[in-house]
Amino acid sequence: MAxxxxxxxxxxxxxxxxxxxxxxxxVLFHLRHLIAPSAPGWVIAVLAQGNLAVDLFFILSGFVMALNYGDRVAGGGWRGYGDFLFRRFARIYPLHLLILLGFAAYALAAVRFGDASIETQNWGYFWESVLLLQNWGFSSATAWNVPAWSISTEAFAYLLFPALLVLLMPKLRPLWLLAGVVLLPGLSVQPFFWLLDYPFPNAVAQTGLFRCVVQFAMGMALYGLWLRLPRQRWVPPLAIAAAALLALAFIFWNAPTAPLAWAALILGLALLPRARLLEAPGLVWLGRISYATYLSHYLLLTLFKFFLVTAGEAVSPARLALYLIAVLAASAVLYHGFERPAQAWLLGWWKRRARQRPVLAPAE
Known part of the structure; x- marks a missing residue:
């Protein structure tokens, strides 16, 4: 998730x-097993679908990248492509590396003070994670900061971004073709899992790259639809209603419509002239710190289980609340104290470097 x-x-x-x-x-998806003894079954059933949120991230990322970088990358040549990649690196990598180093510190502490050994740690996956290659098909399972598998696949999608722009041309293709690019790939995601006999949306080491690239492309096509659909008052409610129906088809009949439900929801929300609830400052702030939430919560859950959870014993609601408060606090501190300052520093260096780059004189 970027x-x-x-x-x-x-x-x-x-x-x-x-x-x-x-x-x-x-976050609650990964916490659900600890919540289960004290929560109704339907709540746990909802939380058990939390990994579907990653599909929303992929589609939303394609939409946002096309919105913010499509023109600059399409018209900027190799320099525009390089600028795009560095900006994405500055955005996603510093915090990813910091959390990964936190996991390394935990692993080394387990070796030094516990009964773990260096040999039992999957250091190959660690170094793949350092390079953001961990979910490119080199490993058969996830490890270390498990949620970061999606960051790895998004890095792959960023590399493909110019080629996808040329292929999709979201500003130029007719609406019917863009709709087809959203519809047909969206319907292909779950059948891909069925074909390989994997439960959707699991087996991320084997399926994550396909799942990301396809839905990232869907998001880029969705941007083209958003640009040219009429700004009539009936369009956003229609898209949101379609999202609800597609979600119900997935829930009750296992129809391959989950990606399309997310796409329709994103389109409807993007077209809304005003959404008072979703524009509330608190919710918007949660969105802005969400990358820190996504990347840090699994390390905090690992530490929480080590210090405050006893195997075979139920975890009290007070302790669960303590964990959730810790995730929120850590997200805020990491976002404001590290993520944004690191990004600003890297982009400042990049701009200074660009100003110092010599300009070649035209050939005579």
């Missing part, structure tokens, strides 16, 4: 807010 874009494009606040809510769905 965060909000770097460019000063007007922010679509409902999309920021929905990203924050989706990040917390992932």
């Amino acid at each position: 965060s909000a874009p770097d460019a000063p494009t007007p922010e679509l606040l409902p999309l920021t807010a929905i990203r924050g809510l989706a990040a917390w769905w992932v």
